[in-house]
Amino acid sequence: MNTPGADLTWQSKAQPVLDSYLRKVGIASPDIRARWVAHVLYQIQMHIEKYAADDIVEQAVERLRGAIDTRLARIANLDPLRERSEVAGVLVVLQDEKHADLVHTLFEDCEGPVDPRLREQLRSAVAADLPRPVRQDARVEMPVQTIELRSINPLRRLLRALR
Amino acid sequence: MNRGPLQAGWYQKLDSTRYAIRRAIYLLLVWLTTLGAMVLLHSAYASGGLSILKLLLLFLYAILILWIAGSFWAATLGFWVLLTRFDYFASRRRAVLADDTNTLPVDVRIAILMPIYSEDPDRVFAGVRAMWRSLEKTGKAGTFDLFILSDTRDVDTWVREECEWYRMCTELGAQGRIFYRNRKDNSARKSGNIADFVQRWGADYRYMIVLDADSLMAGDTLVKMVRLMEANPDTALVQAPPLPVNRETLFARILQFASTAYGPLFTAGASFWQLGDSNFWGHNAIIRVAPFAAHCGLPQLPGREPFGGEILSHDFVEAALLRRAGWRVWLAYELRGSYEELPPTLIDFAKRDRRWCQGNLQHLRLIGAKGWHPVSRLHFAMGVMSYLSSPLWLIFLLLTGLEAYVQSQDVPDYFFGNHLGPVWPTSFTVELKVVFFFTLAMLFLPKLMSLLLIVLDKTQRRAFGGIFRAAVSALLETLFSILVAPVLMLFQTKFVWAILLRRTIGWPSQQRADHSTSIREAVSMHGVQTLLGVAAGVLSYIYLPDYFWWFVPVLSGVLLSIPLSMLSSSVHLGHITRDLGLFMTPEERKRPEVLLEFDQAMAAVQSRPVSAHDALHEPHSQALHLALLPPDELFSRRQQHYAQGLMYKAMEEGLHSLSTAEKRELFSRADSLRELHDWVWSTAAE
Numbered sequence A: 001m002n003t004p005g006a007d008l009t010w011q012s013k014a015q016p017v018l019d020s021y022l023r024k025v026g027i028a029s030p031d032i033r034a035r036w037v038a039h040v041l042y043q044i045q046m047h048i049e050k051y052a053a054d055d056i057v058e059q060a061v062e063r064l065r066g067a068i069d070t071r072l073a074r075i076a077n078l079d080p081l082r083e084r085s086e087v088a089g090v091l092v093v094l095q096d097e098k099h100a101d102l103v104h105t106l107f108e109d110c111e112g113p114v115d116p117r118l119r120e121q122l123r124s125a126v127a128a129d130l131p132r133p134v135r136q137d138a139r140v141e142m143p144v145q146t147i148e149l150r151s152i153n154p155l156r157r158l159l160r161a162l163r
Numbered sequence B: 001m002n003r004g005p006l007q008a009g010w011y012q013k014l015d016s017t018r019y020a021i022r023r024a025i026y027l028l029l030v031w032l033t034t035l036g037a038m039v040l041l042h043s044a045y046a047s048g049g050l051s052i053l054k055l056l057l058l059f060l061y062a063i064l065i066l067w068i069a070g071s072f073w074a075a076t077l078g079f080w081v082l083l084t085r086f087d088y089f090a091s092r093r094r095a096v097l098a099d100d101t102n103t104l105p106v107d108v109r110i111a112i113l114m115p116i117y118s119e120d121p122d123r124v125f126a127g128v129r130a131m132w133r134s135l136e137k138t139g140k141a142g143t144f145d146l147f148i149l150s151d152t153r154d155v156d157t158w159v160r161e162e163c164e165w166y167r168m169c170t171e172l173g174a175q176g177r178i179f180y181r182n183r184k185d186n187s188a189r190k191s192g193n194i195a196d197f198v199q200r201w202g203a204d205y206r207y208m209i210v211l212d213a214d215s216l217m218a219g220d221t222l223v224k225m226v227r228l229m230e231a232n233p234d235t236a237l238v239q240a241p242p243l244p245v246n247r248e249t250l251f252a253r254i255l256q257f258a259s260t261a262y263g264p265l266f267t268a269g270a271s272f273w274q275l276g277d278s279n280f281w282g283h284n285a286i287i288r289v290a291p292f293a294a295h296c297g298l299p300q301l302p303g304r305e306p307f308g309g310e311i312l313s314h315d316f317v318e319a320a321l322l323r324r325a326g327w328r329v330w331l332a333y334e335l336r337g338s339y340e341e342l343p344p345t346l347i348d349f350a351k352r353d354r355r356w357c358q359g360n361l362q363h364l365r366l367i368g369a370k371g372w373h374p375v376s377r378l379h380f381a382m383g384v385m386s387y388l389s390s391p392l393w394l395i396f397l398l399l400t401g402l403e404a405y406v407q408s409q410d411v412p413d414y415f416f417g418n419h420l421g422p423v424w425p426t427s428f429t430v431e432l433k434v435v436f437f438f439t440l441a442m443l444f445l446p447k448l449m450s451l452l453l454i455v456l457d458k459t460q461r462r463a464f465g466g467i468f469r470a471a472v473s474a475l476l477e478t479l480f481s482i483l484v485a486p487v488l489m490l491f492q493t494k495f496v497w498a499i500l501l502r503r504t505i506g507w508p509s510q511q512r513a514d515h516s517t518s519i520r521e522a523v524s525m526h527g528v529q530t531l532l533g534v535a536a537g538v539l540s541y542i543y544l545p546d547y548f549w550w551f552v553p554v555l556s557g558v559l560l561s562i563p564l565s566m567l568s569s570s571v572h573l574g575h576i577t578r579d580l581g582l583f584m585t586p587e588e589r590k591r592p593e594v595l596l597e598f599d600q601a602m603a604a605v606q607s608r609p610v611s612a613h614d615a616l617h618e619p620h621s622q623a624l625h626l627a628l629l630p631p632d633e634l635f636s637r638r639q640q641h642y643a644q645g646l647m648y649k650a651m652e653e654g655l656h657s658l659s660t661a662e663k664r665e666l667f668s669r670a671d672s673l674r675e676l677h678d679w680v681w682s683t684a685a686e
Helices: A009-025 A030-046 A053-076 A084-094 A097-106 A116-129 A153-162 B016-045 B052-084 B088-098 B121-138 B155-172 B189-204 B219-231 B250-274 B289-295 B314-324 B346-365 B374-409 B429-456 B458-463 B466-500 B519-543 B548-559 B561-568 B571-579 B593-603 B612-617 B619-628 B637-653 B660-666 B670-683
Strands: B110-116 B144-150 B178-182 B207-210 B235-239 B285-288 B328-331 B338-340
Touching (some): A009 B619, A009 B670, A030 A053, A053 A116, A084 A097, A084 B619, A097 A116, B016 B052, B016 B250, B016 B429, B052 B250, B052 B374, B052 B429, B088 B219, B110 B121, B110 B219, B121 B593, B144 B155, B144 B189, B155 B612, B189 B207, B189 B314, B207 B219, B207 B289, B219 B285, B235 B314, B250 B328, B250 B346, B250 B429, B250 B466, B250 B571, B285 B289, B289 B314, B314 B328, B314 B346, B346 B561, B374 B519, B374 B548, B429 B458, B466 B519, B466 B561, B519 B561, B548 B561, B612 B619, B637 B670
Parallel strands (some): B110 B207
């Protein structure tokens, strides 16, 4: 296996991708982005032996996305694995420009403890802007109706008899 | 089970005599007219004995004249109603709406449903924005929720719909009020889409207002419809007749003018005799959810398509089922603020007809089914006849030509029997001419009556551009309809023929935006028609020179179908006629508030095309798509392998290598999408 340990160019490849990804997520501050990139690269480096050189950048992106989801899930009191679509919803909300300051505060830290005030701010942002595709189900039975078509069989029988 | 009538409402108190008198008047007029025309034609044909050909012609004419007389008398009664404003039932509805104390109860919730299927998201969401803003101005928006019920299969459009929906909700502050869902399985098409809503969320709502993708309704009209329903507990459905708006091609402008000027006559006339047994037009109607759920679960018809399988034109059947269960269905022809859009070109119009034709012919099987209200049977029959009349007219024209040829071959015999002198043949030209002009009068008089109504009303007069322009527009429209009618007759005959041969069509989405017809498209659609026209013209000129000029109006339309189709699709010509003040409608002259909102929303459209690729690449689009996907299902190992296979195919050969169904499958799996997302980003580093 071509292990990346011998060749650190993977870091120079991954770094701009991760930075760009974080910018797309809405993190405007270069300092914060650099902190997150470094955090992810460090984690990859820690377990470098597990990865093939070919997919190391993909692993880095996956780690970054996972880290973002985990951070958001922690703040929003969600289960990052079982409530992934809810976490995705939170990410959608945060990408509105009006929440730029909140994003800045939320992502200032990669893993640190969550300030309860931050949680409250996020809750109100989510309450206002969470994409809610549908209401909760309020089911009604809709029985299939019977339409009794008049058969033309008697006519057919008559014609047959005449023949 | 909810069975209507529920309780004594004011509609309930009307005496059945009113129903009986109105229907007796209408049916009597229709039958007497048909009988009169038949007596005249029979007396003309009876000379020289009735051949099989003549009998066949009489039979066909009887059906066709019955159809025309029905339409003519509906329009005439509508004219009378609109002129005198003497309509007990409409007056009662007006009284309900005029009563300002009659507000909406706090516990009532209404869902506005917009089913869409691969429509242009810009148009769809501009319409929703306009309606929502209009609704907010009424101060009653809190009572309504709006559901965009997507059956879109194409992933690019699906992703665009999601992004547009979210942007719109954020802009309008309508999160949790305007909902979006994309149905995983689009079985039973539009009716299945609505049924899915009713089954999943119906319990939350007393009413639903069903729209089409091109519908627009003023907020005030939406509120009025709810008030009408609240005042009439025995009514399950109120249909608001939609007026066509917004199109700018010449073809569509002519049709918009015709529908706006003449339409009210026909809707008022239909309402005159149909009363509480009216029909559902599929959209722009309010429906009481509980009886709809209880009685409108559509079955599959036995046999295979096109006559069996899913019920295509579900609206007629749903109205009939509601009537069968004892509920009232009303056409509130006096309601304004209800709009739709027309197909922009003759070819698009014909394509829409193709779908409607199949749905209506399917009703042939339903006419005789047990348990329907007699008026529901009439609705089915009228739907069938609106398409079957075309081949019947064509056969009638061909047989008339044949009969004329047979007559021309007869050598007159002036000396026969015991007569000493010559016996001159009796001329029945007068009777035939009377029948001919009688038929024409029934076709064109409603246009004159509409014009008269416009002339008599000052506001209307101004709204249609003044008496002169309205009259010129009506004249030009009449000429245009004379030319287009035989073209549509040939199209519809072809459709009916294809359906009788059991050729089905899919569910193609409609081309709704203005666009011009290319020469290639025109030739491919009208080429055969033109050749048929040439052949018919030559044959009639050679073999029936005396009758040739009688056929000219029919032949002209067919011979000119290619240039007619192309010219009428021109937006430029549409604008020129508008600048000349021709084919103006009140909605064009003074845009109602909801249409102005719509114009603003369309002008603000940011045409950054979002596609499936965005849901793979853009974290925002992807997160939104993932957030909207239904909860993860448990997939079998085989399904998981299939999804993985699709993912690798997309990685190696690109998204474009996947079919629509494969792409959809891939974009329905959160795990596959996440993996692809990471992969797409990692490839950016290479």
